[in-house]
Amino acid sequence: MKKTLVLLFLALLITSIGGIALAQEVVKFGIAEPMTGAMAVGGELCWRGYELAHEQKPTVLGKKIELVLVDNKSDKVEAANAVSRLIERDKVVAVFVSYGSGMAIPGGEVANKAGIPMISGTATNPLVTQGKDYVFRACFIDPFQGQVMARFTYENLGIKKAALLVDIAQDYSVGLANFYKKTFEELGGEIVSDTKYNTGDQDFSAQLSQIIASGAEALFFPGYFGDVALIAIQGRELGYTGQYLGGDTLHNPVLIELAKEAAEGLIASTFFAEDQPATPESEKYAKLFREKYNLAPDAVSILCYDSYNLMIDAIERAGSFDPVAIRDALAATKDFQGAGGSITIDENGDAIKPAVLVKVVNGEYKYETTVYP
Amino acid sequence: MSLSLLLQNIANGLSLGSLYALIAIGYTMVYGILRLINFAHGEIFMLAPYFLYFGFLIFHLPWWVSVVIAIALTSLTGMLTEKIAYRPLRDAPRVSVLISAIGVSFFLQNLAIVVFSGIPKSVHRPKFFTKIFQLGDIRIQSTLFASIGISIIVLSLLIYIVYRTKTGLAMRAISTDIETSRLMGIEVNKAISVTFIIGSALAAVGGILWSQRFPQLFPTMGMIPGLKAFIAAVVGGIGSIPGAMFGGFILGMSEILFVTFFPGSSGYRDAFVFLILILILLFKPDGILGKKVQEKV
Numbered sequence: 001m002k003k004t005l006v007l008l009f010l011a012l013l014i015t016s017i018g019g020i021a022l023a024q025e026v027v028k029f030g031i032a033e034p035m036t037g038a039m040a041v042g043g044e045l046c047w048r049g050y051e052l053a054h055e056q057k058p059t060v061l062g063k064k065i066e067l068v069l070v071d072n073k074s075d076k077v078e079a080a081n082a083v084s085r086l087i088e089r090d091k092v093v094a095v096f097v098s099y100g101s102g103m104a105i106p107g108g109e110v111a112n113k114a115g116i117p118m119i120s121g122t123a124t125n126p127l128v129t130q131g132k133d134y135v136f137r138a139c140f141i142d143p144f145q146g147q148v149m150a151r152f153t154y155e156n157l158g159i160k161k162a163a164l165l166v167d168i169a170q171d172y173s174v175g176l177a178n179f180y181k182k183t184f185e186e187l188g189g190e191i192v193s194d195t196k197y198n199t200g201d202q203d204f205s206a207q208l209s210q211i212i213a214s215g216a217e218a219l220f221f222p223g224y225f226g227d228v229a230l231i232a233i234q235g236r237e238l239g240y241t242g243q244y245l246g247g248d249t250l251h252n253p254v255l256i257e258l259a260k261e262a263a264e265g266l267i268a269s270t271f272f273a274e275d276q277p278a279t280p281e282s283e284k285y286a287k288l289f290r291e292k293y294n295l296a297p298d299a300v301s302i303l304c305y306d307s308y309n310l311m312i313d314a315i316e317r318a319g320s321f322d323p324v325a326i327r328d329a330l331a332a333t334k335d336f337q338g339a340g341g342s343i344t345i346d347e348n349g350d351a352i353k354p355a356v357l358v359k360v361v362n363g364e365y366k367y368e369t370t371v372y373p
Numbered sequence: 374m375s376l377s378l379l380l381q382n383i384a385n386g387l388s389l390g391s392l393y394a395l396i397a398i399g400y401t402m403v404y405g406i407l408r409l410i411n412f413a414h415g416e417i418f419m420l421a422p423y424f425l426y427f428g429f430l431i432f433h434l435p436w437w438v439s440v441v442i443a444i445a446l447t448s449l450t451g452m453l454t455e456k457i458a459y460r461p462l463r464d465a466p467r468v469s470v471l472i473s474a475i476g477v478s479f480f481l482q483n484l485a486i487v488v489f490s491g492i493p494k495s496v497h498r499p500k501f502f503t504k505i506f507q508l509g510d511i512r513i514q515s516t517l518f519a520s521i522g523i524s525i526i527v528l529s530l531l532i533y534i535v536y537r538t539k540t541g542l543a544m545r546a547i548s549t550d551i552e553t554s555r556l557m558g559i560e561v562n563k564a565i566s567v568t569f570i571i572g573s574a575l576a577a578v579g580g581i582l583w584s585q586r587f588p589q590l591f592p593t594m595g596m597i598p599g600l601k602a603f604i605a606a607v608v609g610g611i612g613s614i615p616g617a618m619f620g621g622f623i624l625g626m627s628e629i630l631f632v633t634f635f636p637g638s639s640g641y642r643d644a645f646v647f648l649i650l651i652l653i654l655l656f657k658p659d660g661i662l663g664k665k666v667q668e669k670v
Binding site: 169 | 642
């Protein structure tokens with residue numbers, strides 16, 4: 001009798017432990033990206049990166065990872081709501097808000113308050129991580145990017161007069177243009193025309209005519225690639241012959257497809273160049289990406305891929321799903337070998353990594369140079 | 374500012390204005406006859422270049438054939454939206470139809486995101502549309518001539534249809550009083566369908582020309598042009614066809630000239646356009662060429 005009782009007890013114990021293990025087998029990663037609205041494209045690109053990374057590494061610490069995707073509708077308020085939902089309803093252990101600094105800033109605010117670690121793959125505006133202990137990023141920040149492009153314009157291209165065409169609706173564009181302007185003027189260059197537009201505008205003829213009349217030898221337009229494709233085409237149609245320059249958003253094969261020959265010669269700062277792989281991971285990524293999507297890899301997907309892996313790496317080093325432990329592990333990241341270059345996280349939670357400059361030649365991005373921080 | 378910059382911007386303004394004018398005609402026509410602001414006009418406008426894209430690139434039809442098919446399919450969509458979303462509300466308060474129109478607009482936009490995906494698509498441009506005409510320092514895209522030419526043809530066709538045909542007579546009768554027209558034996562539903570077919574065909578022509586001038590397709594591409602065309606129609610006097618054309622040119626020109634004179638504030642150009650709308654509504658509620666409408670008691 002006693003024996004059977006013990007056995008029964010043991011059996012109960014085993015099933016209950018098994019039950020707990022089964023219930024805990026899934027761990028959720030929350031993703032809030034713009035799947036609809038003006039930046040729907042960016043959300044789609046990001047999703048490809050997460051999806052590919054998830055396929056490669058579907059488990060962490062023996063648990064299955066489930067990706068929970070919420071649409072932030074390209075809207076700042078929705079971005080905050082989306083992150084709240086992920087944390088409160090879906091009980092995610094990690095949050096990702098990548099595309100659009102405008103959405104990553106409010107999203108990060110919420111994640112930080114809730115004490116859930118968040119990584120932004122592509123948001124380059126400094127405010128994304130500023131004063132937020134739980135928010136990190138897998139890319140460099142705009143002051144660095146703007147400075148790199150300004151130096152390149154002035155020193156490597158020897159251009160003294162540049163024009164800006166800025167998307168005032170995007171924190172990314174405004175920030176990057178300001179940093180570019182600051183460095184360019186410090187170097188002794190002159191910004192001869194500083195014009196603006198709004199995301200989704202389609203007619204740029206008036207701004208471009210003004211830029212052409214100002215005699216600018218280079219045009220720096222750090223906007224989203226869809227708008228920039230239209231600017232590039234209209235600029236050439238109106239007779240502009242100067243150099244086109246931009247930031248990481250312009251490293252996107254869709255831009256070349258849209259702008260066709262108008263994109264020729266455009267130079268953009270970005271995170272990687274397919275023809276000059278920075279790490280063995282880059283090569284592997286490019287191959288996987290081409291196999292899965294039959295497309296040339298772009299800068300957005302690669303950073304979302306990296307941010308997923310960065311989070312996994314941190315969780316593994318932390319050895320638990322405790323948010324504080326993950327946060328500490330993320331903050332201590334050093335020489336993480338990502339597909340988009342090696343990543344070291346600095347005291348602000350920003351990635352220290354070199355900028356790669358690419359140039360459009362015969363309808364493809366070609367490696368131009370690397371600038372180290 | 375140099376004279377050539379001013380002249381170049383006047384050309385830019387005409388070019389933009391001519392496109393607004395073309396879209397505004399379709400807007401104003403539907404309004405003139407049904408007193409319905411068809412907020413889905415911008416989405417109908419967006420569908421046409423997408424249909425053209427699929428006809429030309431996926432089914433490899435000749436470009437001109439794809440254009441005709443795209444216009445036909447767009448007109449059909451326009452007619453169907455009227456049948457499904459507006460006709461059942463014919464006797465409902467006007468605001469219900471307006472809300473239904475906004476619903477159709479959102480529906481079509483999101484449907485386009487799901488079906489066509491959010492990634493912008495490139496546009497095939499026949500040689501004629503990539504041509505640039507150069508007069509001294511001033512460069513003009515050929516779409517300006519195309520849109521002015523097409524607007525004139527469209528305008529004369531419309532005047533012919535509205536004033537010289539039986540259907541046109543029915544349309545004018547409906548615009549005065551739907552109930553009485555019905556009692557007089559006019560086939561109200563048929564005339565309204567024709568109105569929507571013509572209105573959507575105009576949107577389609579506008580959309581295709583727009584995509585030649587701004588060669589990029591994305592699901593929300595019709596939103597701002599649709600809104601601007603609506604403003605153009607209101608500025609010109611909604612319901613008046615010449616007014617819509619006039620409004621379109623005024624709008625395009627003022628947008629461009631605003632940027633010309635205040636390049637530093639170029640980001641506020643849409644705000645400026647809406648300001649114009651408010652001012653015109655304050656001082657001339659019927660629009661510049663609008664007729665004074667007597668309220669029926």
